[in-house]
Amino acid sequence: MVAVTPVLETPQAVSPARPRRPRIWRGVVLGIAAVYFLVPLGASFWYSVYNDQQGFSLSAYLDIFGAEGFGTSMLLSLAMAVATIVVVLALTLPAMLAVRLSAPRLGPVLEVICTLPLVVPPITFVAGISTVLRWGPDYLAATPLWATLIAIQNETFPVVLVLAYVVLALPFVYRSLDSGLRAIDVRTLVEAARNLGASWPEVVFRVIIPNLRTAIASASFLTLALVLGEYTIAALLGYRTFPVWIVTISGANGQLSVAVSILSLLIIWLLLLTLSSAGSKRRSTS
Amino acid sequence: MTTDGGTAARGGSRTRSKGWLAALPLLAFVALAFGIPAIALLFGAFTVKDPKTLTSSFSTSNLTESLQGNYLNTLISSVQLSAVVAVLGAILGTFLAQAVVTSHSRALRESVLTASGVLANFGGVPLAFAWIATLGNAGVITKAFGLADGSWSLYNFWGLALVYMYFSVPLMVLTVVPALDGLKPQWREAAGNNGATTWQYWRHVGIPVLTPSLLGGVVLLFGGAFAAYATARAMVGSTVPLVTLQIADALTGNVLIGHENMALALSLDMIVIAGLVMAVYLPLQKRSSRWLR
Numbered sequence: 001m002v003a004v005t006p007v008l009e010t011p012q013a014v015s016p017a018r019p020r021r022p023r024i025w026r027g028v029v030l031g032i033a034a035v036y037f038l039v040p041l042g043a044s045f046w047y048s049v050y051n052d053q054q055g056f057s058l059s060a061y062l063d064i065f066g067a068e069g070f071g072t073s074m075l076l077s078l079a080m081a082v083a084t085i086v087v088v089l090a091l092t093l094p095a096m097l098a099v100r101l102s103a104p105r106l107g108p109v110l111e112v113i114c115t116l117p118l119v120v121p122p123i124t125f126v127a128g129i130s131t132v133l134r135w136g137p138d139y140l141a142a143t144p145l146w147a148t149l150i151a152i153q154n155e156t157f158p159v160v161l162v163l164a165y166v167v168l169a170l171p172f173v174y175r176s177l178d179s180g181l182r183a184i185d186v187r188t189l190v191e192a193a194r195n196l197g198a199s200w201p202e203v204v205f206r207v208i209i210p211n212l213r214t215a216i217a218s219a220s221f222l223t224l225a226l227v228l229g230e231y232t233i234a235a236l237l238g239y240r241t242f243p244v245w246i247v248t249i250s251g252a253n254g255q256l257s258v259a260v261s262i263l264s265l266l267i268i269w270l271l272l273l274t275l276s277s278a279g280s281k282r283r284s285t286s
Numbered sequence: 287m288t289t290d291g292g293t294a295a296r297g298g299s300r301t302r303s304k305g306w307l308a309a310l311p312l313l314a315f316v317a318l319a320f321g322i323p324a325i326a327l328l329f330g331a332f333t334v335k336d337p338k339t340l341t342s343s344f345s346t347s348n349l350t351e352s353l354q355g356n357y358l359n360t361l362i363s364s365v366q367l368s369a370v371v372a373v374l375g376a377i378l379g380t381f382l383a384q385a386v387v388t389s390h391s392r393a394l395r396e397s398v399l400t401a402s403g404v405l406a407n408f409g410g411v412p413l414a415f416a417w418i419a420t421l422g423n424a425g426v427i428t429k430a431f432g433l434a435d436g437s438w439s440l441y442n443f444w445g446l447a448l449v450y451m452y453f454s455v456p457l458m459v460l461t462v463v464p465a466l467d468g469l470k471p472q473w474r475e476a477a478g479n480n481g482a483t484t485w486q487y488w489r490h491v492g493i494p495v496l497t498p499s500l501l502g503g504v505v506l507l508f509g510g511a512f513a514a515y516a517t518a519r520a521m522v523g524s525t526v527p528l529v530t531l532q533i534a535d536a537l538t539g540n541v542l543i544g545h546e547n548m549a550l551a552l553s554l555d556m557i558v559i560a561g562l563v564m565a566v567y568l569p570l571q572k573r574s575s576r577w578l579r
Contacts, residue, residue: 047419121513124553128323261412
C-alpha cells in the first residue's frame with residue numbers, strides 16, 4: 001500500500017498543476033530575457049536615427065562611409081584578420097595532423113599550449129609586448145634584431161599585431177580544428193591516399209583540407225570576429241584599427257559611433273549565421 | 287598479416303620524425319610571440335628602477351606595492367565585479383537555458399541559441415556604446431522615463447555589472463544547454479515513481495549532475511568579466527576602479543617616475559588570479575564532458 005499510493009497519486013496530483021506552473025515561470029523568464037536583450041538594441045537603433053534637432057534621419061549611417069578614417073581603419077583591420085587567419089591555420093593544422101598521425105605524445109603539450117592564452121588576459125599580454133618593444137632601444141640597438149623590431153611595428157602593416165592576434169586566436173582555432181579532426185579518421189584517409197600514390201602536398205590539399213572544410217571555416221570566422229572586434233591590444237600599442245577608430249570618433253559624434261556599433265553587431269551576426277548554416281549543411285549531407 | 291604489420295611499423299617510424307617537425311613551427315612561434323613577452327613581464331615585475339640614479343635592481347617591492355593601498359582596491363573591485371557577474375550570470379543563464387530546453391519548441395530553441403552565439407561575442411566597444419545610447423546620460427530610455435532626475439547612473443559598479451551580463455548570460459546559456467539536455471527525462475520519471483518531489487529531484491539528481499557545468503560556467507564568466515577592458519574604458523573611463531584600467535594607465539605613462547613596472551606587477555597579479563580560476567575550470571570541464579554525449 002505504502003509503495004503503491006505515491007505511484008498512483010503523484011501523477012494525478014502533479015499532472016493538473018504541471019502544465020500550468022512551468023508555463024508561467026517559463027513565460028516570465030523568456031519575457032524578462034527578451035526585454036533585457038532587445039531593448040538596448042532597439043534603443044540604440046532609435047538613438048542612431050533620431051535626435052531632437054534634426055528629427056528622424058538615417059544620416060548617421062550614410063556618414064559612416066564618408067567619415068574620415070573609416071576606410072583606412074577598416075582596411076587595416078581586414079588585412080590583420082586575413083594575415084592572422086593564414087598564419088594561425090598554417091601553424092596549427094600541420095601540428096595537429098602530426099599529433100594524430102605520428103606524434104601522439106605531443107598531443108597534451110599542444111593542448112596546454114593552445115589553452116594557455118585563455119588564462120592570460122589580453123591587457124597583461126600587451127603589457128608584456130610593450131615591455132619587449134621598449135627594451136629594444138636599450139639592449140638591441142647594435143644588433144640586427146633591432147631592424148626586425150622596427151619592421152614589425154610598421155604603421156601600414158603592423159606585424160606585431162598579427163603575432164599577438166595569432167596567439168589570442170589559438171584556443172578557438174585549436175578547438176574548431178580538434179572537433180573537425182575528431183569527426184574524420186585521419187590516419188585511414190592518409191594511409192589510403194599514400195598507398196594510392198599521393199604525395200604529401202596532395203594528401204594535405206586534396207584529402208585532409210576538403211574533409212575539414214567546416215572546421216577550417218569556423219576557425220576562420222571566429223578569428224575574423226576576434227580580430228575585427230579587438231580593441232585592447234591595438235589601442236595600447238597605438239594602432240588605429242577599426243574598434244580603435246570607433247572610440248576616436250565617438251567623442252566628436254555620438255550618433256555616428258552608435259550607428260557603427262550597430263553595424264558591427266550586424267557584421268558579427270552575419271558571420272556567425274553563415275558559420276552555423278555552413279555547419280548544418282555539412283551535417284545534413286553527411 | 288606480418289607484411290602488413292611490417293609496412294605499418296616502417297611507415298610509422300618514417301613519418302614519426304617528419305611528424306615531429308610539422309609541429310615545430312607552432313612551438314617555435316609560441317615560444318617567440320608568447321614566451322618572450324611572458325619572460326619580459328616576469329622579469330620587469332621584479333625589477334625596480336631607482337628614480338634618481340636610474341639603475342635597475344631586482345626586488346619584490348613592485349609586487350608588495352601592487353597588493354597594497356589603491357592598487358589593492360582596484361584588484362578587489364575587479365574581483366568583486368567579476369564575481370557578481372559570474373554568479374548572477376550563471377543563475378540567470380541557467381534559468382533561461384532551462385526555459386528554452388523544457389519548452390520543446392524547436393524554433394525557440396534554435397533562435398535563442400543562435401542569438402546567444404552572437405551576443406556572447408558582442409563585447410568590447412560596440413557593447414558599451416549600445417548601452418550608453420540606451421541608459422546613459424542622454425540615452426533613449428533615460429530620457430523617456432526621466433531617469434536622469436532620479437539617482438540613476440549607468441557609469442558605476444552596478445551599471446557595469448548590468449552591461450557585462452549582456453555577454454555573460456548568453457555565454458552561460460551556451461555552456462549549460464548541453465548539460466541540461468543531458469538530464470534524461472527517465473531520471474525524472476524514475477525519481478517521480480519512487481515518490482520524489484520536484485525539489486527532491488533537483489536536490490539529489492539534477493543539481494549534482496549539473497554541478498560541474500555550472501561551476502565551469504561560473505569560472506568562464508568570471509574570466510570574461512575579469513579580463514574585460516574595452517567595454518569599461520569606453521563606458522566608465524576611470525570612475526570605477528578596475529585593474530585592467532589601472533594597467534592601461536600605467537602602460538601609457540600615466541604614472542609616477544619609478545613606477546613604470548607597476549603595470550607588469552599588476553599584470554602578474556591578474557595572471558595568478560586568472561590562472562587559479564582556470565585551474566578550477568579545466569578539470570571540471572573534463573568531468574562535465576561526460577554528460578555532453
